[in-house]
Amino acid sequence: DAKTTQPPSMDCAEGRAANLPCNHSTISGNEYVYWYRQIHSQGPQYIIHGLKNNETNEMASLIITEDRKSSTLILPHATLRDTAVYYCIVRVYGSSNTGKLIFGQGTTLQVKP
């Protein structure tokens, strides 16, 4: 699975959009980009995933560059409850492997009032 690079920390004002970047320059054609987050002391929570098209769900939007070497998770209106560590993970699609997730150190997002 491709390695990802994320900034260690970011701040965001409450009510503003939070844009979390992720580099995955060695991503291959059959690897999806997944985002999970971990609110303090809780188990990680799935947010969104995508292959090459931009994706949106009730939690967030995912923008993937055309060359797929980087992506951005967007929380459109960040709230204090969005303060968490955000993990960007790439994962092979359609593989008969274990489906295990490889977690890096993630980005700690601090939403401030």
Added chain:
Amino acid sequence: NAGVTQTPKFRILKIGQSMTLQCAQDMNHNYMYWYRQDPGMGLKLIYYSVGAGITDKGEVPNGYNVSRSTTEDFPLRLELAAPSQTSVYFCASSTKGLAGKFTSTDTQYFGPGTRLTVL
């Protein structure tokens, strides 16, 4: 559905003691996983299981054992606790797609964690 449940929430062990961390899921998921998370770090995979009776090692299996006698339960055993095993332990489960291959919609559901301290 309760999702993924873990017991206990907290535990303190002395060096050399043994214990079992319990994990159960009620979503009929084939795949189950044990991760550990050290302070300030991401999660690391200890063991995983692709179905009842089948288990395999992850990145950091030393000092741990697992079993999977039912689809619902996946206990993690520490035989001789060491201070290096002080960590937060998370259990997770996920589905398996058609023909045994993961689809893009597979996500892992995590339990609330067990905080273990070995003194």
